[in-house]
Amino acid sequence: MTRVLSYLNAVGEALRQEMQHDPSVVVFGEDNIGGTGCDGKLGNAWGPTQGLHEHFPDRVFDTPITESAFVGAAVGAAATGLRPVADLLFVDFAGVCFDQILNQAAKLRYMTAGKARVPLVLRAMYGTGMRRGAQHSQALYPLFAHIPGLKVVLPATPADAKGLMAAAIRDDDPVIFFEHKMLYFSHGDVPEEPYVVPLGQARVTRTGGDCTIVALGRMVAEAEKAADELVADGVQCEVIDPRTISPLDTGTIYDSVRRTGHLVVADESNPRCGVAGDIAALVAEHVFDALRGPVRVVTSPHAPVPFAPVLEDAYAPGADQIKAAVRTTIPVLARQEHAS
Amino acid sequence: MPDHPRPDRAELIDIYRTMRTIREFEERLHAEFPGGEIPGAVHLYAGQEAVAAGVCTVLTDEDYVASTHRGHGHAIAKGCDVTAMMLEIYGKAGGLCDGKGGSMHIADFDRGMLGANGVAAGGVPLSCGSALSAKVRGTDQVSVAFVGDGGANQGAFAESLVLASVWQLPVVFVVEDNGYAQATGTRFHLGGRDIAPRAEALGIPAVVVDGYDVLAVREAAAEAVLRARSSEGPTLLDCKAHRFFGHMEGWDQQAYRADGEVDRLVAERDCLRLFADTAIVRQTLTTAELADVDAAVRVLIDHAVDESKSAKDPDIGELLTDVYVTY
Numbered sequence: 085m086t087r088v089l090s091y092l093n094a095v096g097e098a099l100r101q102e103m104q105h106d107p108s109v110v111v112f113g114e115d116n117i118g119g120t121g122c123d124g125k126l127g128n129a130w131g132p133t134q135g136l137h138e139h140f141p142d143r144v145f146d147t148p149i150t151e152s153a154f155v156g157a158a159v160g161a162a163a164t165g166l167r168p169v170a171d172l173l174f175v176d177f178a179g180v181c182f183d184q185i186l187n188q189a190a191k192l193r194y195m196t197a198g199k200a201r202v203p204l205v206l207r208a209m210y211g212t213g214m215r216r217g218a219q220h221s222q223a224l225y226p227l228f229a230h231i232p233g234l235k236v237v238l239p240a241t242p243a244d245a246k247g248l249m250a251a252a253i254r255d256d257d258p259v260i261f262f263e264h265k266m267l268y269f270s271h272g273d274v275p276e277e278p279y280v281v282p283l284g285q286a287r288v289t290r291t292g293g294d295c296t297i298v299a300l301g302r303m304v305a306e307a308e309k310a311a312d313e314l315v316a317d318g319v320q321c322e323v324i325d326p327r328t329i330s331p332l333d334t335g336t337i338y339d340s341v342r343r344t345g346h347l348v349v350a351d352e353s354n355p356r357c358g359v360a361g362d363i364a365a366l367v368a369e370h371v372f373d374a375l376r377g378p379v380r381v382v383t384s385p386h387a388p389v390p391f392a393p394v395l396e397d398a399y400a401p402g403a404d405q406i407k408a409a410v411r412t413t414i415p416v417l418a419r420q421e422h423a424s
Numbered sequence: 425m426p427d428h429p430r431p432d433r434a435e436l437i438d439i440y441r442t443m444r445t446i447r448e449f450e451e452r453l454h455a456e457f458p459g460g461e462i463p464g465a466v467h468l469y470a471g472q473e474a475v476a477a478g479v480c481t482v483l484t485d486e487d488y489v490a491s492t493h494r495g496h497g498h499a500i501a502k503g504c505d506v507t508a509m510m511l512e513i514y515g516k517a518g519g520l521c522d523g524k525g526g527s528m529h530i531a532d533f534d535r536g537m538l539g540a541n542g543v544a545a546g547g548v549p550l551s552c553g554s555a556l557s558a559k560v561r562g563t564d565q566v567s568v569a570f571v572g573d574g575g576a577n578q579g580a581f582a583e584s585l586v587l588a589s590v591w592q593l594p595v596v597f598v599v600e601d602n603g604y605a606q607a608t609g610t611r612f613h614l615g616g617r618d619i620a621p622r623a624e625a626l627g628i629p630a631v632v633v634d635g636y637d638v639l640a641v642r643e644a645a646a647e648a649v650l651r652a653r654s655s656e657g658p659t660l661l662d663c664k665a666h667r668f669f670g671h672m673e674g675w676d677q678q679a680y681r682a683d684g685e686v687d688r689l690v691a692e693r694d695c696l697r698l699f700a701d702t703a704i705v706r707q708t709l710t711t712a713e714l715a716d717v718d719a720a721v722r723v724l725i726d727h728a729v730d731e732s733k734s735a736k737d738p739d740i741g742e743l744l745t746d747v748y749v750t751y
């Protein structure tokens with residue numbers, strides 16, 4: 085049975101079903117219960133763990149503000165028989181515990197020649213739009229995708245949020261699970277029963293033969309909007325949501341570019357050393373012969389995220405920039421654009 | 425205390441004005457927030473005014489403070505312009521940081537205010553740095569690091585204590601134990617009752633202070649600041665004062681607080697009322713004088729809010745300034 089669910093509740097449902105399914109799954113983070121024991125009162129958890137402790141009182145914990153310790157503890161617990169889902173709240177706070185992610189979680193399996201596995205999920209909110217300023221709004225997934233040993237997941241829809249979370253929990257490697265804070269209250273059809281969306285399988289959300297748009301996270305909906313509007317110009321775009329950026333489903337991207345000859349990548353993160361540039365480079369290296377126009381990347385600028393609403397709104401890219409990029413990569417349209 | 429004798433009339437009035445300004449500023453933000461014009465995350469300091477006011481009254485303009493996400497009180501007590509602060513919180517042109525920082529990043533280096541901070545304990549190591557800077561430059565400037573009870577659980581805080589102790593830095597760590605980190609009570613996240621022993625274990629003098637009593641805070645701060653200025657190293661003040669409002673505006677229904685807890689707090693532990701009722705103040709200041717301060721502060725805050733509501737948005741060109749290169 086399918087019904088409409090928010091992205092936030094879809095993540096929460098996956099947590100609940102996976103905890104049901106597997107007693108080794110534990111969940112912790114700051115206020116994941118919310119107000120442990122204060123006069124016996126609970127309840128200021130916000131987000132997907134709300135109410136979870138009522139079902140699993142022994143497997144949901146609040147933590148002190150000790151990211152180094154509790155993320156590291158998640159690594160150690162994962163290596164010794166549990167499947168922890170630890171909550172960083174904002175991905176920006178990875179700054180205070182990066183060693184545990186980069187040197188411990190990511191390396192253990194390799195360094196021990198596979199004797200240790202780290203089935204850990206690290207949840208993290210990312211992205212602009214909530215007026216949270218420079219230290220609470222970054223889209224830092226490229227940092228993690230850069231590190232061998234980590235998997236990086238970016239669900240764009242409620243259905244994917246649920247299926248990818250289930251897959252992340254069942255996966256035997258450390259997965260950084262990025263939840264866009266502006267998608268939390270977006271709604272979509274979500275099957276009730278447990279299911280898995282495999283890591284490393286892209287989703288083609290629109291088919292079209294004129295231009296491939298690869299879009300990440302919140303940019304997927306923007307790309308779909310751009311694609312819908314470009315139909316009026318007679319341009320049929322194919323929109324690809326990779327869903328996970330490590331592993332990356334390069335096959336689906338290459339096949340599409342071979343058919344369309346054009347590529348635009350839409351990525352909310354900063355432009356240098358990022359995923360958009362990486363996908364552009366991979367395509368240039370592997371399907372250069374198919375390209376019939378320049379690859380365009382649409383990203384945020386190389387600047388921290390500003391606070392003021394007008395500045396933040398100008399910061400993140402959207403459908404308009406994606407449309408403009410598509411127009412300038414297709415020669416006929418670029419010429420029209422130039423002439424007008 | 426040679427440096428800081430008992431407060432005179434002028435200082436008592438100043439202390440009161442600082443606390444009243446913070447209270448009015450925060451209550452006004454609380455009242456305005458539901459209107460929807462204030463963007464983002466706003467963490468109010470009401471209830472804790474005596475800590476900022478009691479510490480900053482013994483600092484000079486040249487001394488430094490590094491603040492937290494709950495930073496309005498520290499900024500006001502360090503002398504930041506309240507209209508420019510309000511503009512910043514509204515995300516408008518003319519804000520202390522041109523609208524690029526917001527409530528969680530208010531800073532004014534001309535006033536020694538090194539910034540509120542979005543990361544728990546993020547500012548504490550910065551205070552070790554400004555203390556080192558003063559030491560190397562040969563000035564007698566003192567640095568103060570404010571941190572919450574929750575933030576004090578960070579590695580950055582523990583490491584800063586070690587560094588300050590080993591380097592004998594002129595820094596004062598001011599823990600503001602307001603009973604909660606978001607919704608989690610200290611009883612459940614602190615692993616002990618106080619933070620003070622953590623500093624003592626490193627040879628740093630530490631005292632637990634009644635954070636509702638501004639004169640007690642002032643006395644403890646005066647001693648700590650004198651120690652720092654006389655090259656005798658760091659001190660930690662573990663100040664206890666609970667907040668009146670929720671963790672963050674628009675988010676927190678305070679469901680985790682005990683029945684009647686906040687009402688009792690406001691009725692019995694209001695630092696402004698307690699201050700006005702102390703004998704020393706009663707003998708020195710009149711009710712009319714305090715009322716004059718209240719009236720003047722109200723005008724000031726009204727003005728700050730009016731300006732902020734009608735101010736222009738920042739220029740869009742600001743997006744790409746202050747970053748060394750863009751692509």
Ligand SMILES: Cc1ncc(C[n+]2csc(CCOP(=O)(O)OP(=O)(O)O)c2C)c(N)n1
Nearest residue numbers: 177494542543544572573574575604605606
């Ligand atoms: C490293 C880090 N982890 C988590 C957060 C999210 N967060 C913001 S404020 C807060 C609670 C802080 O509690 P405390 O230090 O006691 O300050 P208070 O809010 O009580 O003034 C948390 C967990 C953060 N800002 N930084």
Ligand SMILES: [Mg+2]
Nearest residue numbers: 572573604605
């Ligand atoms: Mg606190």
